[in-house]
Every structure is written in C-alpha cells, then in structure tokens.
Amino acid sequence: MTPSVPKTTRTIVLANPPIGEVQADTFKLEEWPLAELKDGEVLLKMLAFGNEPAQRCWMDGNTDPRRLYVEPVKQGDAVRAFGIGEILVSKSDKWEVGQRVTGVFVWQEYLVVNEGGINGEAAVIPGMSEWIWLGIFGLNGLTAWAGATKECNLKPEHTVLVSGAAGAVGSVFVQIAKKVIGCKKVVGVAGGREKCDWVKSLGADDCVDYKSKSFKKDLQAALPDYADVFFDLAGGKVLDVALTVVARHGFISQCGALDIYNGKPLELTNYREVIYNRLTIKGFIIIDHMGSIAEATGDLGKWVQEGKISFTGGETVVDTKFEDVPKTWQMLFSGATRGKLITKLV
Amino acid sequence: MTPSVPKTTRTIVLANPPIGEVQADTFKLEEWPLAELKDGEVLLKMLAFGNEPAQRCWMDGNTDPRRLYVEPVKQGDAVRAFGIGEILVSKSDKWEVGQRVTGVFVWQEYLVVNEGGINGEAAVIPGMSEWIWLGIFGLNGLTAWAGATKECNLKPEHTVLVSGAAGAVGSVFVQIAKKVIGCKKVVGVAGGREKCDWVKSLGADDCVDYKSKSFKKDLQAALPDYADVFFDLAGGKVLDVALTVVARHGFISQCGALDIYNGKPLELTNYREVIYNRLTIKGFIIIDHMGSIAEATGDLGKWVQEGKISFTGGETVVDTKFEDVPKTWQMLFSGATRGKLITKLV
Numbered sequence: 001m002t003p004s005v006p007k008t009t010r011t012i013v014l015a016n017p018p019i020g021e022v023q024a025d026t027f028k029l030e031e032w033p034l035a036e037l038k039d040g041e042v043l044l045k046m047l048a049f050g051n052e053p054a055q056r057c058w059m060d061g062n063t064d065p066r067r068l069y070v071e072p073v074k075q076g077d078a079v080r081a082f083g084i085g086e087i088l089v090s091k092s093d094k095w096e097v098g099q100r101v102t103g104v105f106v107w108q109e110y111l112v113v114n115e116g117g118i119n120g121e122a123a124v125i126p127g128m129s130e131w132i133w134l135g136i137f138g139l140n141g142l143t144a145w146a147g148a149t150k151e152c153n154l155k156p157e158h159t160v161l162v163s164g165a166a167g168a169v170g171s172v173f174v175q176i177a178k179k180v181i182g183c184k185k186v187v188g189v190a191g192g193r194e195k196c197d198w199v200k201s202l203g204a205d206d207c208v209d210y211k212s213k214s215f216k217k218d219l220q221a222a223l224p225d226y227a228d229v230f231f232d233l234a235g236g237k238v239l240d241v242a243l244t245v246v247a248r249h250g251f252i253s254q255c256g257a258l259d260i261y262n263g264k265p266l267e268l269t270n271y272r273e274v275i276y277n278r279l280t281i282k283g284f285i286i287i288d289h290m291g292s293i294a295e296a297t298g299d300l301g302k303w304v305q306e307g308k309i310s311f312t313g314g315e316t317v318v319d320t321k322f323e324d325v326p327k328t329w330q331m332l333f334s335g336a337t338r339g340k341l342i343t344k345l346v
Numbered sequence: 347m348t349p350s351v352p353k354t355t356r357t358i359v360l361a362n363p364p365i366g367e368v369q370a371d372t373f374k375l376e377e378w379p380l381a382e383l384k385d386g387e388v389l390l391k392m393l394a395f396g397n398e399p400a401q402r403c404w405m406d407g408n409t410d411p412r413r414l415y416v417e418p419v420k421q422g423d424a425v426r427a428f429g430i431g432e433i434l435v436s437k438s439d440k441w442e443v444g445q446r447v448t449g450v451f452v453w454q455e456y457l458v459v460n461e462g463g464i465n466g467e468a469a470v471i472p473g474m475s476e477w478i479w480l481g482i483f484g485l486n487g488l489t490a491w492a493g494a495t496k497e498c499n500l501k502p503e504h505t506v507l508v509s510g511a512a513g514a515v516g517s518v519f520v521q522i523a524k525k526v527i528g529c530k531k532v533v534g535v536a537g538g539r540e541k542c543d544w545v546k547s548l549g550a551d552d553c554v555d556y557k558s559k560s561f562k563k564d565l566q567a568a569l570p571d572y573a574d575v576f577f578d579l580a581g582g583k584v585l586d587v588a589l590t591v592v593a594r595h596g597f598i599s600q601c602g603a604l605d606i607y608n609g610k611p612l613e614l615t616n617y618r619e620v621i622y623n624r625l626t627i628k629g630f631i632i633i634d635h636m637g638s639i640a641e642a643t644g645d646l647g648k649w650v651q652e653g654k655i656s657f658t659g660g661e662t663v664v665d666t667k668f669e670d671v672p673k674t675w676q677m678l679f680s681g682a683t684r685g686k687l688i689t690k691l692v
Contacts, residue, residue, distance in 0.1 A: 057618065068622055244410070244413065254621055256621070257618060265613050265615045266614045266617040267613050268614065269612075271612040275600050276413055276414055278630065278634060283619075283623065283624040285622070
C-alpha cells in the first residue's frame, strides 16, 4: 500500500436510533480505523450517496427487528446507504483501481468492502448523469418498474394516480405509466406548482398540489371517474384523501409512506372507503422482486434509449461536506427536493 | 280487507342523517298511511329486526352516495333493516296469510311489500331459534361463509385471527375456520372475559380481550408466530395492534370497521407494517358474493346439521317496544351484546 492510502475514515454513526423526528444527537461523527485489505476486498473512496426515505425505517428506534424487512441499523453502526465509490486499492480479481462501483454501503469517506458487496460498475455514460446508478438505473428505477409492471399490473385502459410523483421513484413511475404502458390517464400528486408542472412535463395528464388548501377538491376534480390504480409513496393526508377517488375494486400499491416514517401516526378519516368500495391495499417492498433485476435493467435501459423515460430534471445534486451527509439526507423529509436527491461529497 | 287490517303504521324515520354519533334527533317516530294492496303485494306485521352495524353506514350524513355500495337511507326515509314479518294479507300467488318471511324491510310495524322484495320464508325450525334467518341463515352467515371460503381462502395450515369474534359474523367465522376448515390455530378478539370464554367455547384456540390494558402484549403472546390471515370486523385500535401480528405477506379481510362507523377517524400507529411486511388489506362487502347464496346456504345448513356450527348462545334477543327500535339497534355500538342482536317487537 502506498503512503497516500488512508488508515482511518470519518464515519457517520447512528448514535441514538430515532423515535419520532431525527434529532441533533441522532448521528455522531467518528474517526474509524480502516482494516488492512484481505484478498477479494477493495478500498473505496466514496463519491456520492443516494438518499432514501427507507433509511429512516432501517434506523428506527421503535421497530421490532423481526418485523423489519432488512437488518436494522443499530446503535453504534455506521449508517447504511446506497452509494458510488471509486476504487483506490484493489485486492479483487474482479475490480481495478479507478473503477466506479455502486452498492449498499455506509456513510463513510473511505470503505473496505468485499467484492461480494459490490452491486456493479457505476460507469459514467456519456449524456447521462454520473449518478444515474443511484436513481433510474438503481433501486428507484427497479422499484418504479416493478411497481408499474408487477405490483400494479398497469394496462392501457387504466386511470392511474401516483403520489410522490416528483420524487425519485414516482417520476419514473409516471413516465412508465404514460409513455411505456400508455395508460389512459395518469394523475400525479406533488408539493407545489413548480413540481406539478415538472410532473406534467414528464407526461402526466394532470398533477395536483397536495400543499394547496383545495387539495381534496382538486384531486376529486382531476379524477371525476376515479382511479383504477393508486401508487402511493406518501401515506398521510394524501392517502386519506386519495381513498375517496380510487374506483370500486381499485388497487392501492403502498410503496412508501414518507409522511409516517418519522413516527407520526396515520390518521384516516376515509378508511370506510376501503370497505364500501372493496379496495385492496398491498404493501410493496422491492426486495420481493430481486429476481427480476435483469429484466428490469434491460427494460429501463431500452426505454431510456428510446426516449420514453427521461432523467432530465430528475436529480437534485447537493454538494455536501462529509460531516453534513445527514443534513442533506434530511432534505428528503422537507419535500424541498425534486427527483433523486444525491449527496455529492466535496 | 277485514276491519282488523291496519290503515296506518308507526314508522321510524331518519330525521337527521347522522354525522358522528347518533343523536336524540337522528330518528323520529311517525304515523304513516298504508297503501291498499296491489296484485303481487302482501301486508306484513313485523315480528323482529336484525341489527347490523352497516345500517349506520347506509344512513350516514357525510357519505357521497356514489361511494356507497347501496342506496343510502335519506332524510325522511323509513330506516332500512333486515326483518322477519308475518303475512296478514296476501295478494300474491306465492305467499299465504300466516307465513313468516324475511327480507330487507324498514323500521315499520306494518309493511306493504311486493313479493319481489321478499328474500324467502322464515319458517320456524324445531330446535333452532326462530330468528336464525336474521343470523346464521341470513346475511351474517353468508358473510362468514364467503369471508372464510372466498375472501380469506382459509386452509388447514393457516393461523387465523378474528376480531369481533363474539359478534354475529365473527362467531360463525370462528366456527367455520376451526371446525369446518380445521385451521391450525384460530385466535379471536372480543370485549371482556365472558365473551372471550364464549368464543373459546366455539372452538377458538385462544381469545384476547381488547378491553384489557395489556391487549397488545396479550395479542402478541397469543400469536408468537403471527397470523396468516386476519378477518377484521372492528377497525380502530384492534386493527392497529393487529398489524403487528399479521405474518409477512399476510392477508387482512376488512369486513367491518365498527369502531369508525360513527365517524371517528382511524388512527394507525403501525401502518408501516403494511409496507415492511407486504400485507394486503382488502375491503369486503357481501354483495360481491350474492351469486353464491345457494352454495353458502347449502354449506351452512349442512354444517349446522353436522354440529360443526352451533348457534347456542349466539343470539341476544331484546324485547323491544316499537318506539325503542333505534335504542336496541344502538346497543351494537356499546359492545354489550353477544352474537346476533335481535330486536323482538313486543
């Protein structure tokens, strides 16, 4: 190893698993030693992290681990995150110094990982964002793909409602629904006029602003004949109001519930609609579709190439000092970002 | 017509469709004229009414009629109810004076109905309650049958949770699950020790008291390996807690939600379980299974005859003066009654 190779790394540690809102003492910055590389391992310098609402779930202080779908991030652990790193040193036959790779990593500046922990190369593709592997070509794209084609089983005759439509998953889902499957009508829900305009520019027939005081009226006006399918990433008030516009025997794919990840209870004034109109709500986690990665990747690549899915404007890249990584992640919950929120380390 | 045939009838009218709890001015007693019988019609003297939580939904003052599954009961209407009446006069070729019939009627002492509005004869069967047509052999039995065999698709390998287990539908569902289908484990939820003991006497392996302060702990202890299927008639807190004990990829049939029919919002602190464990919640109204009435009736009759389903203790019959019909109905929401609540007119 050359002298320029670091022996330690700054690490964001989960100091106090949050119950409710994330607090000032939830995370702690520590300096951790880096182990010597063993055969099959590489040393990464992290370039960027993808930000997921689900990370809040993984670190929750009030969740029975048996009921979670992944290993929880526990007190004292480095915080788990999707990321892209550049290989500084390689003791792997598969990977070379200088290659960029993506995977489920942690909030560290430098990281020793086994080649088995690398999901794939994160090559820079001309004309595309260098972080696309954290978005459309990452788990978010796969989620939108499986949500549209498998969970919701979208057909051209469907009227479709999508919440979080300006988010990383929702914005891809909207495009698949409208431009690939050709759904009769696609209505998005997003926060604010600017985001709604962007969602419409992606192909949505309409987009309703949940921050507006007339949200319920607006949503009902946008869907006079109701929605056959509702792809929900929001939970909360949006879900409650949406229950009044899902058609009889309609289907709700509960892909996310950003509104309640911080521990807030879900208050539904319209839950009786589930009974009256025999709605189905089905929880959806992408890990049930990991066997379809090859199919999804093929489809998404083709659709991007054919211009059916655009990633223009679908990324919010925030230059971030390492110690501010949690701050950038928390922007997810402010509703201020559009498309994929990328933490670019500077 | 003989002089003894009434020309008018006392009628319970929906004076003010309720929003929230039923109030003193929700109903009004009126004297209505009875029309002369036309061909095909009969005059009934009502003997009893069945009481359904769903009646609260039909008369709600805050429900968009397009979103309801039946015609709403509107301001000024006689209140719709299942009932059994005796034929006083018949101008129908199908029905004779003295026969007892059942159907969807209204809260009147006397009633003129067309033969098409009669569901069937409500004959008194030796050894059985004369009101069984309002319970096991009525829509409640059909609901339990379709819930168990069609919606929940119960199998012997299933562990099953049933709320409202001491109610008219739940108590039949428990027996079908355990004694007909032979489910591995059947756990009921009911209010109070006495009701829980009764549910266990019906065959449930366990029954948990939702009124107990240790309800959550008790339910989790009763289902250490979770429930594959949850048949929910309660909604509210019971549903919220139950979300923590439904197994990964488990199924919740939302047959009722007594707790919210009076307009109370549903507060769920555990909704994230729907996502984490990819639960399915499906609303269920028996009208989707009306094509199966013959099959259900055949099955239920056979199971009763074979002793697999008992109706002993499964009825709370309340002698009621006509003007007190709404009072007896409201006992449903107090949780004080067991099995089918029957209003017997005296």
